Amino acid sequence: MALYIPKAQILLPRMPHLASSTAAAAQTRQDSRTAAQTRQDSRTLGFLRRSLLLNPLYHSNPLRMAAAIVPGDSAKSAGVVRSSLIEPDGGELVELVVQPEERAAKRAEAAALPAVRIGRVDLEWVHVVAEGWASPLRGFMREDEYLQCLHFNSIRMADGSIVNMSLPIVLAIDDYTKEAIGVSPDVALVGPNGDFVAILRSIEIYKHNKEERIARTWGTTAPGLPYVEEVIRPSGNWLVGGDLEVLEPIKYYDGLDHYRLSPRELRKEFDSREADAVFAFQLRNPVHNGHALLMNDTRRRLLEMGYKNPILLLHPLGGFTKADDVPLDVRMEQHSKVLEDGVLDPATTIVAIFPSPMHYAGPTEVQWHAKARINAGANFYIVGRDPAGMTHPIEKRDLYDPDHGKKVLSMAPGLEKLNILPFRVAAYDTSVNKMAFFDPSRAKEFIFISGTKMRAYARNGERPPDGFMCPSGWEVLVNYYKGLQAEETGQQSAALSV
Numbered sequence: 001m002a003l004y005i006p007k008a009q010i011l012l013p014r015m016p017h018l019a020s021s022t023a024a025a026a027q028t029r030q031d032s033r034t035a036a037q038t039r040q041d042s043r044t045l046g047f048l049r050r051s052l053l054l055n056p057l058y059h060s061n062p063l064r065m066a067a068a069i070v071p072g073d074s075a076k077s078a079g080v081v082r083s084s085l086i087e088p089d090g091g092e093l094v095e096l097v098v099q100p101e102e103r104a105a106k107r108a109e110a111a112a113l114p115a116v117r118i119g120r121v122d123l124e125w126v127h128v129v130a131e132g133w134a135s136p137l138r139g140f141m142r143e144d145e146y147l148q149c150l151h152f153n154s155i156r157m158a159d160g161s162i163v164n165m166s167l168p169i170v171l172a173i174d175d176y177t178k179e180a181i182g183v184s185p186d187v188a189l190v191g192p193n194g195d196f197v198a199i200l201r202s203i204e205i206y207k208h209n210k211e212e213r214i215a216r217t218w219g220t221t222a223p224g225l226p227y228v229e230e231v232i233r234p235s236g237n238w239l240v241g242g243d244l245e246v247l248e249p250i251k252y253y254d255g256l257d258h259y260r261l262s263p264r265e266l267r268k269e270f271d272s273r274e275a276d277a278v279f280a281f282q283l284r285n286p287v288h289n290g291h292a293l294l295m296n297d298t299r300r301r302l303l304e305m306g307y308k309n310p311i312l313l314l315h316p317l318g319g320f321t322k323a324d325d326v327p328l329d330v331r332m333e334q335h336s337k338v339l340e341d342g343v344l345d346p347a348t349t350i351v352a353i354f355p356s357p358m359h360y361a362g363p364t365e366v367q368w369h370a371k372a373r374i375n376a377g378a379n380f381y382i383v384g385r386d387p388a389g390m391t392h393p394i395e396k397r398d399l400y401d402p403d404h405g406k407k408v409l410s411m412a413p414g415l416e417k418l419n420i421l422p423f424r425v426a427a428y429d430t431s432v433n434k435m436a437f438f439d440p441s442r443a444k445e446f447i448f449i450s451g452t453k454m455r456a457y458a459r460n461g462e463r464p465p466d467g468f469m470c471p472s473g474w475e476v477l478v479n480y481y482k483g484l485q486a487e488e489t490g491q492q493s494a495a496l497s498v
Helices: 016-026 035-054 056-060 062-067 100-111 120-131 143-152 175-181 210-218 226-232 263-272 289-305 328-340 362-375 404-411 440-445 451-459 471-497
Strands: 115-117 154-156 162-164 187-190 196-207 238-246 277-283 310-316 349-351 380-383 419-422 426-429 434-437
Touching: 100 196, 115 175, 120 196, 120 238, 143 154, 143 196, 143 210, 143 238, 162 362, 175 196, 175 238, 210 226, 210 362, 263 349, 277 289, 277 362, 289 310, 289 380, 289 426, 289 434, 310 328, 328 349, 328 471, 362 380, 362 404, 380 404, 404 419, 451 471
Parallel strands: 115 187, 277 310, 277 380, 310 349, 380 419
Antiparallel strands: 154 162, 187 196, 196 238, 426 434
């Protein structure tokens, strides 16, 4: 995947709360940086300072100002360390799992309610909402929330404030289930294994206009969109919204549950490491050395700004993905090798699974990815070229403009308090045999290795250029594809024998 950032710029000029602490840092850049780069950074930081002075949001909200602790603040100098530098949307982290002592009574109540069976992806959304990733949302969307999300990518709170909400989090039901619910105000959600998962309270049932939902979320109704074909089109013609009471924490028992840290658990981990900045990196591919270069360079730049202990949240997506993506367990094994080999520093990196399903909805979805990390306590978000995008399902082109994701994040309503960190272009530099930042003056010396090309290398048993990925991490991918090919060969043989 080609990665992009405008030359000599790391911060899009949207977050004013860094201005007062970074002006001095801009004057002490390392000697290796060019004068042009320094001038560009000074212009950016000046813009941030002016934004702080002119933005009434930050002057009128003392809680938000207190959360924006930066190097040199009086709270920091007094010994107060706050890693949760950004308050959750709505001011309070939503957590919807009932207390252990209440679970027996809630299960008994659920057994007496009309039942709504939910699928695997629905269960992932229950997980997302229950832990507060979608704060302040407290359940599956009712119609007013759904329409605001679909048409405005945001929801207006009772106090008039706006929170970002770009993806509909909804539960579809069919005609038979709607009829069975009748006039009951509450329903029980029954999971894929037949167990009671949650009670949905004070429900509202409304029409599921699939065409409108697809068109507004993806910008196209072309056939072949993975989430659409596997989740939306087969679903029912009605949506049911309401407040969730989740009967117990969602577990998958796949050997990876210890990676599934909730927003509250992540905030505690940031505090225990005494982080003074947290920058999140979302991905659904294995980590190659170009990714690592970008993450390590981001940390270096935050240190230059004056932060003492910025922590990386390496946060792979763990929910629904399309069929040709590398499975989660393989990706997590590969990520562990990257840390074992020291490509990323384990002391300054937290690896955790983000439980959300993947839509591949480009600029619409990248807002959701950024918003959820606010609720986890990250105050910086790294955005790359064509985030959450994919190839057009029927035409040979990108579905979205590759630069629109980062531009949308810089303007999205409800994300004003989040610092956006765009990528620089990283590619394989044949002159030094390693991943490096792209230099247009010698473009012929660089090779761009996309995620698709990387997977083709591994599937065909080919080695990528030395320095593209740590050897132990590459071995994990090669072994996965060898096993997959053996399985496919066995299935073909069995089919022929039948």
